[in-house]
Amino acid sequence: MSIDIQNLSITLDDGRTRVADVSLRVNAGERVGLIGASGSGKSLITRAILGTLPRTMRAEGRILVEGVDILQLSELDRAAMRGTYLAAVFQNPLAALNPVRTVKQNVALPLKLHYALTRAQRRDRVLQALERVGLSPDLASRYPSELSGGQAQRVAIAEALISSPQLLLADEPTTALDALAQKHVMDLLVSLTGEQGAGLLLVSHDFTVISKATQRCYVLHDGSVVESGVTSELLAHPQEDYTKELVAAAHQIAVKGENA
Numbered sequence: 001m002s003i004d005i006q007n008l009s010i011t012l013d014d015g016r017t018r019v020a021d022v023s024l025r026v027n028a029g030e031r032v033g034l035i036g037a038s039g040s041g042k043s044l045i046t047r048a049i050l051g052t053l054p055r056t057m058r059a060e061g062r063i064l065v066e067g068v069d070i071l072q073l074s075e076l077d078r079a080a081m082r083g084t085y086l087a088a089v090f091q092n093p094l095a096a097l098n099p100v101r102t103v104k105q106n107v108a109l110p111l112k113l114h115y116a117l118t119r120a121q122r123r124d125r126v127l128q129a130l131e132r133v134g135l136s137p138d139l140a141s142r143y144p145s146e147l148s149g150g151q152a153q154r155v156a157i158a159e160a161l162i163s164s165p166q167l168l169l170a171d172e173p174t175t176a177l178d179a180l181a182q183k184h185v186m187d188l189l190v191s192l193t194g195e196q197g198a199g200l201l202l203v204s205h206d207f208t209v210i211s212k213a214t215q216r217c218y219v220l221h222d223g224s225v226v227e228s229g230v231t232s233e234l235l236a237h238p239q240e241d242y243t244k245e246l247v248a249a250a251h252q253i254a255v256k257g258e259n260a
């Protein structure tokens, strides 16, 4: 499944524009980055794709999925896309997981909502999903508050991928994790989306993260795309001043890490 965002603008009720005329494409099975500083509009674009923008905001333009403009679909149809064609992983897994449900109940939720499976089929799928993200079945009966940040993010990934979505939106999925958990979670996102043939839209403020996981990327500044291209080329030869700043920041972090 490809997703083709054409001239997307997101405006507040009072007329202020937060995202302006953004065009962005993720081809089937492709890993694409969306990079920009805090407040540049990355999360709003993700939410416009998911259909979860705040009620005080309006999205204009087109978001084509297999040629259908999903901005024109009903709320019900948008909700049906979440957990089937589309899934998402966010920065804070504990906010995304239901705290009063166990790990296995959280992971099973998309199956319960969207698929007619028996309890036994659901249980098997959940255990398989936990195994694929490298979590022991012993964790299945725990509550989210009884997990480390890295474990909780793995649970969120298992939940996102259990229904084999065709596009995974990952919004700063590693920002809240320590360096080792960051690497594990990124490796997992790349390998699992690859195995499932799903596309990945990876949102981050950090070129280091984007460069490790994506083939192409878009640079967002103050709600507009200022540059886009093959990630390795953008990193090696940024054209715009803003992209140069982001690249320099990533190099500084890398050098600090090497000297630590």
Ligand SMILES: Nc1ncnc2c1ncn2[C@@H]1O[C@H](COP(=O)(O)OP(=O)(O)OP(=O)(O)O)[C@@H](O)[C@H]1O
Pocket: 012, 018, 036, 037, 038, 039, 040, 041, 042, 043, 044, 045, 054, 056, 205
């Ligand atoms: N509910 C809201 N009402 C009004 N303005 C909002 C709302 N949500 C976000 N904004 C504004 O829209 C702009 C883009 O926000 P967005 O969350 O998309 O940024 P971001 O690039 O994802 O930042 P971060 O990396 O910090 O998450 C910001 O100026 C933000 O203050």
